Each structure stands twice: as structure tokens, then as C-alpha cells.
Amino acid sequence: MASENKPYFSFEILPPLKGNSIKNVYATIDKLKEFDPRYINITSHHSEYVYKEQPDGSHRKIVVRKRPGTVAVAAAIQNRYGIAAVPHIICKGFTPEETEYALLDLNFLGITNLFLLRGDAKSQETPKDGRGESHQHATDLQKQVNDFNRGIGLEGDRLEGIETPFVYGMSCYPEKHEEAPNMTSDLRYAKMKVDGGASYLVTQMFFDNEKYFKFVEECRKIGIKVPIIPGIKPIVLKNQMTVLPKIFRVDLPEPLAQALEKCRNNDEVKQVGIEWSKAQCKELLERGVPGLHFYTLFATESVREVAKAIY
Numbered sequence: 140m141a142s143e144n145k146p147y148f149s150f151e152i153l154p155p156l157k158g159n160s161i162k163n164v165y166a167t168i169d170k171l172k173e174f175d176p177r178y179i180n181i182t183s184h185h186s187e188y189v190y191k192e193q194p195d196g197s198h199r200k201i202v203v204r205k206r207p208g209t210v211a212v213a214a215a216i217q218n219r220y221g222i223a224a225v226p227h228i229i230c231k232g233f234t235p236e237e238t239e240y241a242l243l244d245l246n247f248l249g250i251t252n253l254f255l256l257r258g259d260a261k262s263q264e265t266p267k268d269g270r271g272e273s274h275q276h277a278t279d280l281q282k283q284v285n286d287f288n289r290g291i292g293l294e295g296d297r298l299e300g301i302e303t304p305f306v307y308g309m310s311c312y313p314e315k316h317e318e319a320p321n322m323t324s325d326l327r328y329a330k331m332k333v334d335g336g337a338s339y340l341v342t343q344m345f346f347d348n349e350k351y352f353k354f355v356e357e358c359r360k361i362g363i364k365v366p367i368i369p370g371i372k373p374i375v376l377k378n379q380m381t382v383l384p385k386i387f388r389v390d391l392p393e394p395l396a397q398a399l400e401k402c403r404n405n406d407e408v409k410q411v412g413i414e415w416s417k418a419q420c421k422e423l424l425e426r427g428v429p430g431l432h433f434y435t436l437f438a439t440e441s442v443r444e445v446a447k448a449i450y
Contacts, residue, residue: 147430148450149368150442151180154206161215167439168220174446176222177430180254183209183227210241214248223252225308228284230274231258235283235293238274242287246301253307254341255280277309278328281335311340311367313354317388322357330363339365341432344372344383346415347392348422366429371420373433373441374412376405409441416445424449 152167168179184206213224226245228238245253257277274280283293288304290297309332312325319325329340340363345351355367374383380399383389391399395415402408420431431449433442 146424146428147177148174148433148446149176149178149180149430150433150435151182152435153182154184154208154212157205157207161212164212164216165219167435168216168222170439170443171435171446172220172222174450178223178225178252179216180432181209181213181216181224181226182206183229183256183258184232210244210248210250213245213250217248217250224250225252225254226250227254227256228280228307229256229258230277230280233273235274238280238283239287239293242284242305243298245305246303249303251303251305253284253305255284255307255309255337278331278335281307281309281332281337285336306338307336308339308341308368309337310343311354311358312343313345313350314343314389326357326361326363329358330361333363333365337365339368341368342370343387343389344370344434345389346372346395346419347390348419348426350390351423352426368430368432369423369428370432370434371416371445373409373416373438373445374399375409375438375441377402377408379408412438413441413444416441417448420445420449 148171150171152164155161155163209226213226216222217224228241233241245251255277257274257280274283284305284307286292287298288301290299290301292298311329311332312319315322315325316328319328332340340358342351342354351369358367372383374380374395376382377399380391380396384391395411398411398415399408402411423431433445435442
């Protein structure tokens, strides 16, 4: 990022559902690679409990993992496209031991960029197998990665061959994390991440640029100097008017909400989302952001239209 002479393009994808081909992942990348992405984030998904009905009408509790393969997908992308793959490493649903093995695998594969997250604390209960619970906070996970970079394992044992330490980014919230008691507290946690070694921050999606600009201003006041990358999500479905604010705790500006309310179908919604994102991105670039990071779920075509207009 520091060596870039123009704002860069990056995006996030999901691993394929269990049993599905990686071809859908490649199809997404093929549609966006013309914009010279500097990196591709790959989300991570933990196992969950589900209850499967039995022939006698009872329900059996089983463990499923709907999207395996974050590490494998990252390796496949980096090998196929030569683009830096940045897998998500999350706390929730993974024990520190499982995280250590993931770090070892990534190190062996030469994947040295990570994105560290706590993960969704409200999702379905996650299985416990007696080997230790998940880290509670992203800063706990950060400490494990920092120790790993120094060649120190979970039990204090020496890890040999850590030739290239991991570099990582972490998340931040222009509209405040839902569990933070106030914005001042949330900013303090963002600074803890940076002081602990995060090289950059990527924001939760937002639709009001003024909230991003205000957030960056407040970060700079308290000494956060790393790049703060805006996260962009084009709206493509009408139900996202209520789903996105509910799940991600973000506000839709009234002009956007009114435009979406007038839409008669999702094709019209998609076009409104594209135009709003174009305007967002143009203003962000004019104000000197280091890059733009796009969330592509359900929105690959929209992201492509936005990127064509601004890159």
C-alpha cells in the first residue's frame, strides 16, 4: 500500500459451499481481474450445530461446516492468478490450536497476508470439543499471530522456519461496533489493534461518506496513522434496505432509502445501488483514500460496473 501511486482496488469473496466447485470463485475473479486487484480477501466460516430430523420424527444434533476451504481457496487463487490472497482468520468457532495449524499451513504455502477478525458472536452455537474455546477478542488472536511471527507456539515451544512473518489488517467501524458502549471506546479498541501491529484497517460497509470522513478524522486525532480502507457494498436487492441495517448496524442515508423505496423490482434496485456506489467511490477517491475494498456477495456485476466507471 505504501508504494502505490494510485488508489488500488481490492475485493472480498466467499469460499464455495461444501460440495460445490471452486469455478464460481474463479468466475467472480475473472469478472474483476481487469481492474488489477492488489489483493483478494477470502472469508472464513466456522462449524455450526444443526438439528436434522430423523425417520422417527426426532431430531439429531450434528456438526456442519457450510463453507470449508479458506486456506485451500487462498492458495488456489494465489497460484492461479498471482494475486495476493488474504484469508480471514477468525476467533469464533476455532480453537487456538486450530488457528495455529492454519497459520502453519499458510506459512508453508507462502501466503503471508492475513485479515484478523473476531467473527460473528451472535451466530448459531459453535461446537466445543474439549480442546479449548475460541479467542474472545480479535486482539487475543492478534497476540497469537504476533507470537507466531516471533517463532513462539501456543505452549511456548519454538517454531522453526518462520522465514516471512505474517502481515495483517483488521476491521474498524465508522458507525461504531454494535457492542461498543460509545464511539470513544470503539476508537480506543481500533488504536489497540494498530498499536498491536495491524498494518491497515478496513471499514465495515457504509453508505454515508461523511461518517467515514469523520471516523478517519477522529482516528488521526488519537494517533492512528495506518491506512483506513473504505469498504463498499453496492445494494442489489430490495430486502437489503432492512437486512443490511439489521445485520451490520449501518444506516442508509434518506436519499438512498427514498430512491430504493421507489424501485418496482430488483433490477431497478441494482441500478440505484450502482449509481450510489459510483458517487460514493468518486467522492472517496477525490478525498484521497488509499484504495477501495468491495464486498461482492450477490454484487459481482454491480462491483464490475462501479469499477469500470472509476478505474
